[in-house]
Amino acid sequence: MASKLLYQLLCLIALFHLCISAPLALNQLQSVPDLEKSMYTVIDGFPCVRLLNIDGEIGCGNPGRDKVVAPVVRFKNADQLLQKSTVLLSLDEVESFFLRLSNDSNLLRNIGGVLVGSGSNIESKLKGFSPAEKFPQAEFSPYQSTKHQWNPNGLDILRNAYNFPVFLLSENSTVTLLESATKNEARKNAYTKDFAEFNLVMQTTKSGTHDSESCLKEGTCLPLGGYSVLSAFPALNSSTKKQPKPIILAVASMDSSSLFRDKNFGADSSISGLIALLAAIDALSHVNGSQDFGKQLVFVFFTGESWGYLGSRRFLLELDQQSDDFEGLNSTLIDTVLEIGSVGKAFNNGVQSFFTHSTGVSAATNRTLDAFQLAEESLNDIKILKASATNPGIPPSSLMTFLRKNPQTSGIILEDFDSSFTNKYYHSHLDDHSNVDSSAIVAAASLVARTLYILASGETTPSLSTIKGISVNSSLVEELESCLLKCDPGLSCGLIKQYISTTGACPSHYVGVMAEEPSSSPDLVYVSDISRFLWNFLAEKTSMPSENVASECTSNCTKKGALCIKSEIKGKGVCVVSSTRYVPAYSTRLKYEAEVGWKVLPLNSSDPLMLNDPIWTESFWATIGLRVYTVQDATYDRLVLLAGLAVTLLTYVATVATKGFIIKALKRD
Template sequence: VKDYGDDSDFYHEVTSLDCLAWQDIDGERDPQCLPLGGLSTWASLPGPPDPVKPKVFLTAAIDSATLFHDQVPAASDVAATLAAILGAADLLGRSPYVADLPSQIVVALFQGEQWGYIGSRRFIHDLLSFECENLVDASESSKDGGGGSLCLNPMYPSLAFQQLGSSSAVQHVLAVDQVALVSDDGQANLFVHPTMGGGDLADKLIIAADSVDAVTVAKAFQPEDPDDPDTADPALPPSPLTSFVSHMPKQVSGAVLAGYDRHFLNARYHTQYDIIEMVDLEYVRGISEFLAYAMFAAAGGDVSGGLGAELDNELVADLLECLTQNLTCSTVDSYLSQEEANLSERAGVDITLIDHPDPNEVASGAEVGERKNMRQGGQPNYYSGVFGIGPNGQPVMARRGGESPGLYARFDDKWNAETDYMYAVSSPLEGFLRAFLADKFTQESKTQRGDTPTECKTSSDCGPCEDSNSDDIGNMECVYGGQCACRVSFHHVALDPGIQATEVPNKFDVIDQSSPIFTEPNWRYLGAKLYPYSGKSIELISLLLGICITVLSAGGSYILQQMLIKKKLL
């Protein structure tokens, strides 16, 4: 417990701005909280991002909330949505027709959306106005010259997002929310909530639904805005689309695809009771197939002839089980093993994103330690958590040797590829999402090559990417299965745009006080001592001994008092 002296009103008067700038009694910076956030994930298909092609975004939140932050199962909210999106990504990645689409598909999964749309606001802010004050060119970022461009101030390990193009390149945005809710008629009834300019996208979604038997799609009820019905966007459900609509300089063609119309239907939404029993696997499979068809149609494809591939039903079932019950499942574990190998090489030290117990030990009830986005025993927890060093997503530069060795969250000096390493450690969930999309979005490109794909253990075993037009992307990377593939999947900082990192990790400056900044206090564990129960005999002896001591003390006091009185000392 920390003593704040006369600041008895600390807990109800200090704001996020105050606790981030908190100073100790010596006037030294001593923040008492960390901002919420982490790492968002985005990936492009086909191939690395092409700034010339229009972009069609499929977006969703990867975090949720409940009254208790350590119990956020979010099965029908986040987990089922992610399982459906990842299943659709696998199907699209195997489609031979995607390469001929006039638009590029981008899957963007944002962290911190429950807290002022942190991930999506930062992503769009960087798309529109990112400025790097200390750029490291791709030719200088690594020893072999193939590491891709990076920025030291602010600290960004990848600048691939700059290849997504300007705001005019955003053609459509489809956000997905609570699609696992099932109606009484045995079908997954989905509702499209379009923006003012999203009529064309809504029509494409409804047409795509004709190709999937288990799903029906209809336009949601849209009340007119009494103030300005001709220009104002209709009321939209909370989703990453809100950030696109609010911050893009042009009218956005977008829609929210949801399992509800005018109001939420899930009574367990944002509670610790939103568990796997709320989700039906068959509906998630149907939604996953529909999302693949919907994105194919939104990108300009003709869905009447199919996608040339079928949904992997077993994969969707496996994903749903992992994302609702066990983030240490074999699927997640396999992807994270490769992610750890690549990250450890980039960081210059061994990094583990998850404990890797023996499968037999897990089956017998072995304990798995807590991590961000994961509770004890490997159970998923979809609270976003804080943004900082370690598995909390803050990018850092480690200088090992040379001049000014140390760990930096912002750096204004010159980069040295011989001694400097830049990396960001993700949570198990964030790492899995990036690794999964990196593999699935390069499936078709790997099979189309005339030669056998290069085998690898880490990304240093891979050469240049022939499909990339930018040095920002860098060389190929080693993906799941030990094969080299072009980089198509990336992390992006999910930190409120109103906050910037200082040179010291875990310390931040507020640069926009009007921004809705959310933080979490630095919790401290209270000490406690436990004593073993010694039995009733010890209790009886202690009681009798106490009585005897009390009697002897009283008797001795009486005798002493009489002696003092007799000697007239009292």
């Protein structure tokens, strides 16, 4: 009897020890956030978000109003999914996954979310990865042959709608999720699994507004758009009584697109051309005698070109309407359009080879081709070739907009390809700084600067020695690459910090949204870092030193035609005389009304600038997040509950029995 009492006493001591040791183990958790950190792993990633147009939706998002929670599995083990699952893909599996998704209803039904991994080891093995179409934005083509494959690596998944969340993982997060998937495979029949939780709830999904017209009406989205930047060299003088000069219009795009909204460098897709044109403008700014040019140089950097050519279509519409942005300009004065496209991969057996794609045969086009030829002769190891006559027409470009507006437009696009893109990562998150070569961009900038100078000189062809004196600053090109195509230093680089205060370091060339009423003098809070940098840079480079006012300013200058640049840095800047302007870029079928907001205009099928306008918008969202945590199987939870109830019942019975035993023992004593 005494041994039984001793045994029960030892049990009570052990229980007491457990009760006091558990709180000691939890002493490291000082707060609720500490507890959350111990339970949840927050994952770094870039989301695919919900976009809308006049016909419906594209992009990604949670299927309903709630978060999505699903166990992590690798795609190679996704043959027989029996429940909603988070599928982990490597980049080389993306094509086969989306192809299978379109043909396998069972797989589609059991997709909870998709995670796309990153890793240089996989990326180096890829033959190509482009989520865009094989003929990007073919609906805006000025010609009928839209079966041509300008983008042979195109997967055509960028414009599809996916009713599940999709994230691109960072390299560190890829390792974390791979570990989770491997654990789940190892403990297939275990009671715990690692789950991914997606918070990618789109406001348009919650409100049931599934196209641009309805979401704009209900206020659950905003139009895609931003601000293009225009500048003239030399500055325009609208008060002069002289006959206006013919215009040489040099253009480039400042935006790109990607399946993942904020992982969007567009290095060769568009930004190589932007950098080349900026470097060419810098070179021309050092040339004497620009006031004596026979023709007027006008530069435009369009935004929104990846989304229905928003920038160029709005530009031509505003130009026709002669809004305040276009004082001193007229569409009838445009002699030729020179577009700088993808120029970052121009290599052929050690020679920088570029191709000219022209709109057709005209006197203006021939003059431009002759100017390119003369510029080529002034440079070493650079070759200019005409694009193949078998091409159906010009490649996807802003020049398409000009041709749809006026089929007689004379224009040339400078590219690093002939019949198909050399860029195997077109409109992909992989189109970063490693996908371009700075020497190719320097070569393109040199060609463009000298060609523009020859064209602007008018009837008198400058001497070869004069042309050779126009030199591009290769250091500027390299710095622009570091600023616009890398996260380090990115927008924190010294060059950009000379002009503006940035909102972040890592550049993204996604077009963004129009968050306020469009204006030629917008509130700078609503203007992107890239647009503001271009405005300041161009205003300085195209200003006339002899006319500049050596005075400080905070926002405006008193002299007519003067602009206040670099005022963001220390709250004060300097005044320069320049014709640099912001030009709103948004759908030609939208109008902003103060009391109503955004209104969709009726389609005018006779207006080529309205035709095929998709009216792109982006859904609102509250927060976007992704995290991973371990979840116990519900069956196990129920077993634990039953076991707990059984232990409680047995404890109660044992307590009653022990109590009775002790009472009897005491009575005997």
